[in-house]
Amino acid sequence: MQSTKQYLEELQKEYLVATKLQKGLLLNEAEKRTGRNRKYLIIRLSAKTNWHKARKKTVRSSQYGSDLVFPLVKLWDIFDHPCGQRLKPLIKTELIKLCHWDEIDISGQQTEQLIQMSAKTIDTLLAHEKEVRHLKQHYSQTKNPLLYQKIPTKLSHEWDRELLGQIQIDGVEHCGQTTAGDYAHTISHTDISSHWWEGQAVMGKGKVRTLGAIKQAQARFPFNWIEIHPDNGTSFINYFIYDYANLTGLEFSRSRAYRKNDNCFVEQKNSQNVRKVFGHVRYDTQREVDILNSLYQNELRLYKNFFQPVMRLETKIRDKGRIYRKYQEAQTPYHWLMVSKETPARVKHQLERIYQNLNPAELKRSIDNKLKLLTKVYQSKHLPSKQKQLLENTVSVRFSNYPIGRFGLG
Incomplete structure (x- = not known):
C-alpha cells in the first residue's frame, strides 16, 4: 500500500503538466501497475489531492454516559452474569419491576436508555467490570499468596x-x-x-x-x-x-x-x-x-x-x-x-x-x-x-x- 501511494505521488507531478493525450497514456500505465479503477486514479492524481495531509478520524460521541454503568452492573449481578444477548431481553421485561421494588434507583431517562441499549453496547460497558472481577477471582483463589x-x-x-x-x-x-x-x-x-x-x-x-x-x-x-x-x-x-x-x-x-x-x-x-x-x-x-x-x-x-x-x-x-x-x-x-x-x-x-x-x-x-x-x-x-x-x-x-x-x- 505504501509503495502504491509513493508511485501515485510521483506520477501526480507528471500528470498535472501533461497534455490530454499524455494523461490518457499515464492513466493506462497506472491501471496496469496498481490494478486500481480508472476513475479512482483520476481523482487521486488531480490537483486537489494532498498526499501529506493526515486523514481526519471521525470520533463518534458516546450515546451512553458512565452513569449507566453502575445500574447495568447491578442488573448483571441480579441475573447471574449473563452475556449481553441474554441480558438485553431481561432488561426490557424486568427493569420496570425492579425500579418499582426499589432494587434499582435510576431516572426515567436512564430507564429508557437501558431498555434501548443493544447487546453489543451492554458487553462493551460491562467489559471493564468483567476484567476486574476475573483478576480478583484469579488471585483470591491462591491460598498463602506470600508463601x-x-x-x-x-x-x-x-x-x-x-x-x-x-x-x-x-x-x-x-x-x-x-x-x-x-x-x-x-x-x-x-x-x-x-x-x-x-x-x-x-x-x-x-x-x-x-x-x-x-x-x-x-x-x-x-x-x-x-x-x-x-x-x-x-x-x-x-x-x-x-x-x-x-x-x-x-x-x-x-x-x-x-x-x-x-x-x-x-x-x-x-x-x-x-x-x-x-x-x-x-x-x-x-x-x-x-x-x-x-x-x-x-x-x-x-x-x-x-x-x-x-x-x-x-x-x-x-x-x-x-x-x-x-x-x-x-x-x-x-x-x-x-x-x-x-x-x-x-x-x-x-x-x-x-x-x-x-x-x-x-x-x-x-x-x-x-x-x-x-x-x-x-x-x-x-x-x-x-x-x-x-x-x-x-x-x-x-x-x-x-x-x-x-x-x-x-
Missing part, C-alpha cells in the same frame, strides 16, 4: 540432569469417577538424574499426611536429597513442607500453575508406575491403602528401579521449526546410579549387593499376586454384606520379606 512468592518456579530445561538429589514430587488421586469423600492418594517422587522413583500412599491429601509420605519416601532413596520440586497444589505448597525444607536444608522450587511440563519427569512416572499398574479405579479404604504401600515399599519399587530401563535425553536441537531429540541407550535407574560420579562408593556397593540377590521373575509374580489381592478387596466393596464378610475373612495383607534399611534396600 507462593517465597518459592521460585523452575522450568524443565533449567535442571542440571547430572546432579543427584533433585526430586520432583506429584500426587496421583485414586478417586475413580468422583472426588467426593476421602480416598487414597499416591505421592510420587522422582530423581531428575537417575530417574529413581519412590511412591507412598496416604488416605486423603492432608498436609500432615502428605509430609509424612514425603519423609517415608525420602528415607528409602539411596542418596541424599538436595531439592524438592512439587506442583502448585496446596497439598505441597504449605508451611508444613516449607518449614521442613528449611529445617533440613532442602531447596524448594515449584511448577508454574497449569504447566505440567514443568514437572515432566514425575508426570511420566505417574503414568508408567502408578496409573498403568493400579488403573483409574477408586481406592477409599485403609485396607487398600495398606496393599498399595506394601507394593510401594517392597516389590514394585525394586522391580521398577532395578529392572525397568528408562531413556535419558542426550541432545535436543531445534532446526527450521522442528525439534530433533537424541536419547542415550535405555538403562535402569540402578545402572544410572552405578555410572554416576555423584553416587558414593559405599552406596554403589550396597546397591550391587542387593541387585545380585533380586530375582525379577519372583518380583513380578509377587506384584501380580498383590494386585489380584487388591482387586478382590476393591470388588468386595460392591458385594452383598454376607459375601463381603466371607471375603474379608479370607483376605489379608502380607508384606514382603524384603527388609527396609536406611535406604529401603536391605
Whole structure:
C-alpha cells in the first residue's frame, strides 16, 4: 500500500503538466501497475489531492454516559452474569419491576436508555467490570499468596540432569469417577538424574499426611536429597513442607500453575508406575491403602528401579521449526546410579549387593499376586454384606520379606 501511494505521488507531478493525450497514456500505465479503477486514479492524481495531509478520524460521541454503568452492573449481578444477548431481553421485561421494588434507583431517562441499549453496547460497558472481577477471582483463589512468592518456579530445561538429589514430587488421586469423600492418594517422587522413583500412599491429601509420605519416601532413596520440586497444589505448597525444607536444608522450587511440563519427569512416572499398574479405579479404604504401600515399599519399587530401563535425553536441537531429540541407550535407574560420579562408593556397593540377590521373575509374580489381592478387596466393596464378610475373612495383607534399611534396600 505504501509503495502504491509513493508511485501515485510521483506520477501526480507528471500528470498535472501533461497534455490530454499524455494523461490518457499515464492513466493506462497506472491501471496496469496498481490494478486500481480508472476513475479512482483520476481523482487521486488531480490537483486537489494532498498526499501529506493526515486523514481526519471521525470520533463518534458516546450515546451512553458512565452513569449507566453502575445500574447495568447491578442488573448483571441480579441475573447471574449473563452475556449481553441474554441480558438485553431481561432488561426490557424486568427493569420496570425492579425500579418499582426499589432494587434499582435510576431516572426515567436512564430507564429508557437501558431498555434501548443493544447487546453489543451492554458487553462493551460491562467489559471493564468483567476484567476486574476475573483478576480478583484469579488471585483470591491462591491460598498463602506470600508463601507462593517465597518459592521460585523452575522450568524443565533449567535442571542440571547430572546432579543427584533433585526430586520432583506429584500426587496421583485414586478417586475413580468422583472426588467426593476421602480416598487414597499416591505421592510420587522422582530423581531428575537417575530417574529413581519412590511412591507412598496416604488416605486423603492432608498436609500432615502428605509430609509424612514425603519423609517415608525420602528415607528409602539411596542418596541424599538436595531439592524438592512439587506442583502448585496446596497439598505441597504449605508451611508444613516449607518449614521442613528449611529445617533440613532442602531447596524448594515449584511448577508454574497449569504447566505440567514443568514437572515432566514425575508426570511420566505417574503414568508408567502408578496409573498403568493400579488403573483409574477408586481406592477409599485403609485396607487398600495398606496393599498399595506394601507394593510401594517392597516389590514394585525394586522391580521398577532395578529392572525397568528408562531413556535419558542426550541432545535436543531445534532446526527450521522442528525439534530433533537424541536419547542415550535405555538403562535402569540402578545402572544410572552405578555410572554416576555423584553416587558414593559405599552406596554403589550396597546397591550391587542387593541387585545380585533380586530375582525379577519372583518380583513380578509377587506384584501380580498383590494386585489380584487388591482387586478382590476393591470388588468386595460392591458385594452383598454376607459375601463381603466371607471375603474379608479370607483376605489379608502380607508384606514382603524384603527388609527396609536406611535406604529401603536391605
